[in-house]
Amino acid sequence: MRQTIRNTSVLALASTLALAGCSASGDGDGGTADTADGGGDTITVMYQRTEGVTALDELFNRIKPEFEAANDGVTVELQPIEAAEDDYATQLALAQQSASTAPDVFYEDTFRVRSDVEAGYLLNLDEYVAEWEDWDQFNEGARGAGRGDDGSTYAIPLGTDTRGIWYSEPLLEAAGVTLPWQPENWQDILDTAEQIKAYDPESVPFHMYAGKPAGEGTLMQSFLPLLYGTEDRLYDEESQTWNTGTQGFKDALTFLDTLYDDGYAVPVEEALDANLWQTIFDTRLPDAKLGGVVEGSYGASFWQQGGPFEWPEYADSIGVAAFPTQNGQAPGRVSMSGGWTLAVGAQSDAPDLAFEFLTLAMNFENSLAYTVENSQIAVRDDVAGDPSYLEANPYVKFFTDLVEVTNFRPATADYPRISAQIQEATEQVVTGAAEPAEAAAAYDDALVRIVGADGVSGS
Amino acid sequence: MAVPTAPGTTGRTPALAAPGRRPSRVAANAVLVLIGVCFLVPLAWLFLSAVDPGASARTSLPDTVSTENFRAVLTADIALRPLLISFVLSLGSATVTVLAAVLASYPLSRYQMRFSKPFLYTVLFGTSLPVTAIMVPVFSLAVRTGLLDSIWATALFMAATSLPMAIWMTKNFMDSVPVSLEEAAWMDGAPAMTALRRIVVPLMRPGLTVVFIYVFMQAWGNFFVPFLLLRSPEKQPAAVTIYQFFGQFGAIDYGQLAAFSLLYSLPVIVLYVIVSRSVGGSFAMSGAVKG
């Protein structure tokens, strides 16, 4: 009997504790501007924060007090999501499922904009940008990345990027390659890789990403630069159909197959590690154990002071080159561009405040700081013309010039799933599970399943 | 269908061993040790790496033993607050589960009811319902009811997922408490619930401890449910932060990972030792799942 009572009280205590713990932490999550009554608003801001992506976190933390001071009674609640890009997209999509969890302002990858506009997550910003004087500073290419299928503006680009080859000058020089190195076609890359391998069999001569773990990196830094250097494209803008059975698709896969099979790329079991890119910037390039890799213009941000893999002497050892077209055909160079945006939630209770926060985050000073810190390609003309932008790192001019030859992903609503199929195809090829032609055929089948027979064209 | 065995009654009857056959005992010992070593090697890695600042995926004696790894993860954000949240979640769900299971087991154990058996089979199937299979609707449910990112709702859901197993175990434990004891109480006109509270529950305290700790451990180790249902970084339990910790570094810091893993595992190991000591024999838990 006494035992029973003691037990009951322990249980009661336990449940009280549990409830106390919850309500204490529950207070903070009223969150998303539930209280629509002007003064007491909360602006929730959702974005990605990882070891490698800290610039945005710093920016938001810097402007939060400023914004709160300027808007009496308004609280800015930052919700950084600690996850890789794919997981971040999942978390964001899950949060969009209800007005109470949907953020007011969020960080959105350009290639998901159109898809998420169709899902109704993004607020139409046409009226807002019309009255925003800074909007004139954003260049046309960048504006396009924030438009939905209806031509309205839904997201404001934070910056863009281009892609090229980052190579280790000491390793190439030692292998007898003339510097600066600029391959003219795909074969040049293989030849140089062979030269490096002959010099140092322990090194990785030339790497390009493949497989699902690398996610969009496989598309942007590997498959698409290859494909867009052939005569073929992924998507036909005119007929709005996806191409099947193209020679370029097979050629791109074949090139990856060669790169991995001949031992030029990182051994496949290491290549399928989602954290490979970090080891590339952390050790492989600094230690001159990697000849070259196709990576984004933001590469230098990892080595700069305050970056995740600080390396003050990077400029002395790292060279850059444009990725060549297949046979050197015009325009000779190829690049891919993506980038991230900020958007306002369609379900926001305080859209005006949310947009105001967004404009503060993206005014000239903040854009400049973010662009420099994150080694972005400027999307604002005033930032692009600022000396501190051009001097941010030795590669800014090179990567900014690549804008002339850059390509964008066909960011339709189906793109994320199609991207996954291409990642799968590259993984099949580099692991030897399928020949390039088989993997290309499997992709064609998958494409029909995704967009239907009407959505594809080609042989 | 169940052959209930109260914990602690597991006698050490050498059912198969022919007494005094030495060679067979030596051989059995040898084989056991061999298997034990196979199980031990990966565990050894965990312990050795935790105190080795230069740990890798290999198992080796550390050059220098240090608490560096522990100090690196023992910060509020990495280990401490998440561990506290794990504790709140686990305690909450274990409490709810045990209460609901005790109540539910009473009629199942004591009355002959036509639906008892189908109910128990359903419950048995529920014991291992793939959580992945119902996460999407559970997520929608949480969203629609505004319970996303709520610690107590997450605890309640975890309580529900472990409830089938808890009912199953509790019912088996309750079956082993002789009805005759309550009959006296019934004679005196005491309601069934009084008999449950005053007679049955005290008698099955060891069993309930087992159930409580079982559910606690389940909740403590649950990664997937809080991974999806809790959104804010400051509400993530250790299972989730340790996963983020694993994924965020280019070259995995095995030493810190092992140290964090040990810190995170320690409470359940201690609980397990307590339950196996106090309830008699390290195999008490199995009494509940015997068919």
Place this chain on the structure above:
Amino acid sequence: MRILPLVPAVLLLLLFMAGPVLWSLYGSFTNAALTGPNAQNPQWIGLDNYSRLLEDPDFPRSVLLTVVFVLLSAVVGQNILGMALALLMSRASGGVSALIGGVVVSAWVLPEIVAAFVMYAFFTGEGTLDQLLGLVGVDGPNWLFVAPMFAVILANIWRGTAFSMMVYRASLDDVPPELVEAAQIDGASPTQRLFRITLPVIKSTIATNLMLTTLQTLSVFTLIFVMTAGGPSNRSMTLPLLAYEEAFNFLDVGYGTAIATVMLVVGALSSVVYIRMLRPGKD
């Protein structure tokens, strides 16, 4: 009145288990998604998701991998090893039994994600397994890459055997010693005694244990998610991982729930099989 105490449990189960199962079933007949136009207006599409499953080359392979994973790691691995351990323990000295039992149980007590890290370090390239192979002069590969199923199956055996061991250990104690002794006097060999007396006596325990381990293994997610994430090239993509990928990576909720529904059906079918096994022994 009598069933009143069942109410809290039934409510919890209905709300958090039965409700979501039905909802999941319903969702599998829609094209609900977390992005794109279907996120706003999911449509009833009948059996389209299921016919898509049949056309999807990933799906049959995933079913096969799941069956292999369950059969080898649970039905064969955990059960037989667990039984062997229990039998050996009943012969071995008390101290050795307790010690080894403790070691085996430790792997089971660890939180699943920690067990997954430990197994990752064990099987990864230049990990502990390769180190051991190095001792005998073999240059081991990254097992997670060359043989992902082998790695996750062994990992699940390592983690889950304790459960079967404990169940069998307890049930062996219930075998009446007189029966065994009688058989011994009749001159039955140890093997005969095992198959003719011990196993038949604990038959219902075996069936229950098989069912529990099967269902638990069927839903194993974290272990594989951490070790291989279903790769490489989907070579360890069991159904729970496939469902997760479709629903939460591709944000295709309808399709993901269709896969989840298949998982539920597989679980239900295997339960029925075991319950059948159980029945004749009881009645």
